[in-house]
Amino acid sequence: MILRTVPALLVVALAACGGEPEARPDPSPAPRLAAALDGLCRAVGLASEGDVDGAGRLFQDRTHAYLHELADRGSDAAPEPTGRLLEGKERAEAAFAGPGPSDPVIVQYLVDIDQAAREVARELGMALPPPCRGVVA
Amino acid sequence: MRRRALALVAAVVLAACGPDGRSGEGPAPPGTELVAQVASYDLAADMDARLMVGLLTTENEFVSGGTVDMTISFLGETRAEGRPEVVHEVTGRFLPLPGSPEPKTDRPFLGPASEGQGVYEVEPIRFDRPGIYEAEVTADLGGGDVRSGTAAFQVLPEPLVPAPGDRAPRTENLTVASDAPPVAVDSRAETGGRIPDPDLHRTTIADAMASGRPVLAVFATPVYCVSRFCGPVTEMVEDLADEHGGDAAFIHVEIWRDFQEQVVNRAAAEWLLHDGNLNEPWVFAIDADGRIAARWDNVADRSEIEAWLERLA
Numbered sequence: 043m044i045l046r047t048v049p050a051l052l053v054v055a056l057a058a059c060g061g062e063p064e065a066r067p068d069p070s071p072a073p074r075l076a077a078a079l080d081g082l083c084r085a086v087g088l089a090s091e092g093d094v095d096g097a098g099r100l101f102q103d104r105t106h107a108y109l110h111e112l113a114d115r116g117s118d119a120a121p122e123p124t125g126r127l128l129e130g131k132e133r134a135e136a137a138f139a140g141p142g143p144s145d146p147v148i149v150q151y152l153v154d155i156d157q158a159a160r161e162v163a164r165e166l167g168m169a170l171p172p173p174c175r176g177v178v179a
Numbered sequence: 180m181r182r183r184a185l186a187l188v189a190a191v192v193l194a195a196c197g198p199d200g201r202s203g204e205g206p207a208p209p210g211t212e213l214v215a216q217v218a219s220y221d222l223a224a225d226m227d228a229r230l231m232v233g234l235l236t237t238e239n240e241f242v243s244g245g246t247v248d249m250t251i252s253f254l255g256e257t258r259a260e261g262r263p264e265v266v267h268e269v270t271g272r273f274l275p276l277p278g279s280p281e282p283k284t285d286r287p288f289l290g291p292a293s294e295g296q297g298v299y300e301v302e303p304i305r306f307d308r309p310g311i312y313e314a315e316v317t318a319d320l321g322g323g324d325v326r327s328g329t330a331a332f333q334v335l336p337e338p339l340v341p342a343p344g345d346r347a348p349r350t351e352n353l354t355v356a357s358d359a360p361p362v363a364v365d366s367r368a369e370t371g372g373r374i375p376d377p378d379l380h381r382t383t384i385a386d387a388m389a390s391g392r393p394v395l396a397v398f399a400t401p402v403y404c405v406s407r408f409c410g411p412v413t414e415m416v417e418d419l420a421d422e423h424g425g426d427a428a429f430i431h432v433e434i435w436r437d438f439q440e441q442v443v444n445r446a447a448a449e450w451l452l453h454d455g456n457l458n459e460p461w462v463f464a465i466d467a468d469g470r471i472a473a474r475w476d477n478v479a480d481r482s483e484i485e486a487w488l489e490r491l492a
Contacts, residue, residue, distance in 0.1 A: 121441055
């Protein structure tokens with residue numbers, strides 16, 4: 043079953059106004075995608091240094107909300123990476139919320155989110171910001 | 180029905196493609212520095228509605244707290260045409276996301292999600308005709324920093340989702356006793372390995388209605404949520420169940436049978452799926468007579484739900 047949401051349609055419609063991203067990709071990354079992935083990258087850095095609380099705050103403040111919007115847009119076009127994106131987000135949030143996995147595991151959760159988010163954005167024809175240096179693909 | 184859905188899409192596309200070609204993703208043009216997102220679902224003409232708009236920046240910071248000015252304009256019946264016709268000039272009050280910190284000031288401010296998240300709500304508001312509308316939202320952040328954003332939305336001829344006064348569908352939703360994968364009962368079983376709120380999955384809407392109990396039902400997919408409000412709203416209903424469990428049956432209906440395969444649970448489809456479109460989360464209050472007393476789309480208002488529950492006590 044193909045499931046679409048009205049907001050998703052609206053976002054796609056709005057994105058189409060600028061000139062059909064799949065046909066004529068905008069060479070510069072969308073600012074909110076870039077801001078979200080930058081926050082994710084910095085969260086990876088903090089978690090790598092053992093500052094899991096700081097990583098969680100940064101993730102919540104800079105990245106979390108946009109991941110939902112990206113998932114909204116990607117759920118039709120790319121359900122597989124969108125599913126991984128949302129599952130990874132849930133794991134990371136659970137890890138940030140309480141005692142749980144070790145720091146390296148949390149770093150891996152964030153890396154997985156970064157990869158899934160980039161896959162979804164790529165499927166949507168969005169230009170991607172440079173990879174995070176702290177992320178080993 | 181399908182024709183109407185297609186018309187809806189076409190209309191929104193046309194309405195969205197205004198003279199500035201503004202995209203929800205692109206940089207905001209000068210003078211409209213905020214990204215405005217209409218968070219309401221199923222707005223319909225000739226009925227009391229909730230209009231909710233979220234405001235954020237291209238840096239993913241949120242506008243929270245206080246009130247904002249909203250100018251609502253009618254753009255056309257099926258597409259944006261002619262001059263926008265102002266139909267409402269209203270004030271939106273900040274409605275925090277359940278579990279989000281209370282705003283630190285009485286006026287709108289810009290900050291990260293950890294300092295406050297929510298939407299600006301106008302309730303009730305009525306639209307006298309269906310069509311394509313636009314909300315221009317202006318926030319005075321103080322110190323001469325006044326920012327605005329616009330968002331288009333559609334008002335339907337009639338609601339698609341069960342509305343107050345309607346008979347509630349007698350739905351056989353999945354429960355912990357169902358022969359179904361745990362993740363189909365609650366998506367959080369996918370990552371947590373267990374259903375975190377089993378008490379909200381012990382009975383069906385049909386059984387609760389048959390026993391004459393009022394029902395508070397939340398339709399949400401906490402893991403596969405694309406609106407970012409599902410988890411907090413579901414947790415809020417869990418809290419309310421702890422506090423008011425004797426007054427009503429509290430039921431969580433998971434949306435997805437299988438997200439990867441895009442299969443929706445039948446119970447969610449009965450209530451929410453129309454022509455391939457489904458929005459969530461929703462919270463429904465069902466009176467003991469089986470009629471819908473109230474409904475809350477997306478960002479549910481805890482105080483209003485509590486008021487309904489207290490009337491039952």
